[in-house]
Amino acid sequence: MGSNHKHISTSIIIKTIINQFIYQIKSRNLSITIKFIILPDQDQIYQEFYQQLLHSHEQQDNQLINYDEILSTWDLSDETRKRLIVSFDSNEYKAVHDEFYQSMKGKMKKIIQIERIQNQRWYFQYLAHKKDFFKRLNKNTEKRLYHASKFKLNNSIINDCFNRSFAGLHGTSYGMGVYFSSDPSYCHHYAKPNSNGERSMFIAQVLIGETILGNSSMKTRPPGYDTTTDGNHIFVTYHDAQAYAQYLITYK
Structure with a gap:
């Protein structure tokens, strides 16, 4: 896992990944299982994922409210268009x-x-x-x-x-x-x-x-x-x- 912007923290990147999955699952009404594969020597990344996922349930309601503020106007039929x-x-x-x-x-x-x-x-x-x-x-x-x-x-x-x-x-x-x-x-x-x-x-x-x-x-x-x-x-x-x-x- 990496970023083209070196001053963006690992925490921000992991939050972004998790938030994206939550949004896609909710908005598309998907029934899927998502697994994160982390190498054994990446303990810091594991701990960060663990903490973010631990709190994700209590954060989801507030997150979805925020998503609706902007994303409610979006046309997601073609995600390549910006x-x-x-x-x-x-x-x-x-x-x-x-x-x-x-x-x-x-x-x-x-x-x-x-x-x-x-x-x-x-x-x-x-x-x-x-x-x-x-x-x-x-x-x-x-x-x-x-x-x-x-x-x-x-x-x-x-x-x-x-x-x-x-x-x-x-x-x-x-x-x-x-x-x-x-x-x-x-x-x-x-x-x-x-x-x-x-x-x-x-x-x-x-x-x-x-x-x-x-x-x-x-x-x-x-x-x-x-x-x-x-x-x-x-x-x-x-x-x-x-x-x-x-x-x-x-x-x-």
């Missing part, structure tokens, strides 16, 4: 459209399309991280924020989420991390248009955790904190699984 256009006449489209449009008055003419991002691997890693945050802080610090993007980078974010390769792309005034804002009109300045004058912006679920005022000298968040901030609408993350891209809006 971006799906949201229907113009759906309540889902209206909710995203109205929130974005109201905040962007004077900055845009129209929304071209809204795409839902369905990346199970990253969503379950994010969900496991969210549970760790709640256990540690005993409160929900999740926020719905915006992140402007260039078109050529969109697929990278959809496939690999907001990893540290995007650190500093929107400046470093509040730390060398990935920048999000609750104000899409602010993000608009970083959304570079393509040849057709179209721009793109992500709506993301972001775990804020404990936050502290950032500055340009910060390479990462200080010990005891999870994000840095301008003290108002900007939040900077430093962990790949700390944000999940939920929607991609194309507008002009």
